[in-house]
């Protein structure tokens with residue numbers, strides 16, 4: 204596995220693990236760090252033996268946001284021409300394999316946005332989410348004003364973005380921002396266990412499910428239902444569908460070929 208400056212890449216059987224590692228800055232998401240996440244995702248995406256990916260940070264911070272030191276003097280023309288900040292962030296969203304964010308500690312600003320770009324968030328009981336950009340004289344720039352309301356509704360999203368207050372793990376679970384809350388010391392192992400379960404299934408089916416669920420946020424209901432129906436029909440062209448249903452009828456565990 205390659206080595207990077209700001210991320211640590213590891214694997215556990217069929218699960219790829221990306222650990223943000225810029226501890227002195229609480230994993231502030233400088234350009235190089237985000238590019239390295241992209242490179243690590245490229246490698247896992249290209250590796251047929253990887254079926255799901257976990258992105259995590261440290262016990263104190265998943266990520267405390269975009270790098271304020273790098274942004275402070277940025278001009279409008281630099282920001283605009285460089286397509287700051289999503290230029291290299293969208294790679295997380297375009298990853299076709301399932302990606303879980305395992306969040307402990309601070310997930311603020313771009314850190315919260317990065318977590319929301321993943322397919323779902325598993326939170327430690329220590330997790331704190333927030334979009335505090337307003338306190339810096341700017342606004343969320345990597346999806347916070349769009350993904351947060353879709354996740355938790357307008358009232359809470361508007362309140363969080365307008366006040367910059369933090370939301371703890373329990374509230375985040377109640378609000379629908381995170382799939383589940385687990386004790387902090389077991390977070391990464393639990394995320395790997397969930398990813399391992401996902402990666403035991405048919406990968407093309409997991410990819411189809413991911414595309415279909417994402418459609419729910421990108422289209423109207425009729426278009427989304429049509430996309431689901433056609434993708435469901437397409438699944439009948441997969442050997443893994445024959446295997447999955449045969450295994451059920453024969454009362455044995457399935458052995459998926461296209462993992």
Ligand code: CAA
Pocket residue numbers: 227228229231232267268269270271272288309311312313314316335336339342343344345347
């Ligand atoms: N960018 C750059 N450096 C950061 C940083 C960030 N987002 N967050 C923390 N750091 C640095 C601090 O400057 C500090 O560095 P020094 O030791 O050199 O002083 C170090 O990390 C440790 O941070 P603190 O001393 O502040 O730690 P703390 O425990 O007292 O506080 C915190 C933790 C509440 C998370 C606090 O660090 C904080 O408020 N960070 C900024 C959070 C924020 O505003 N994020 C939004 C950024 S804007 C954005 O993300 C735009 C977007 O939508 C893409």
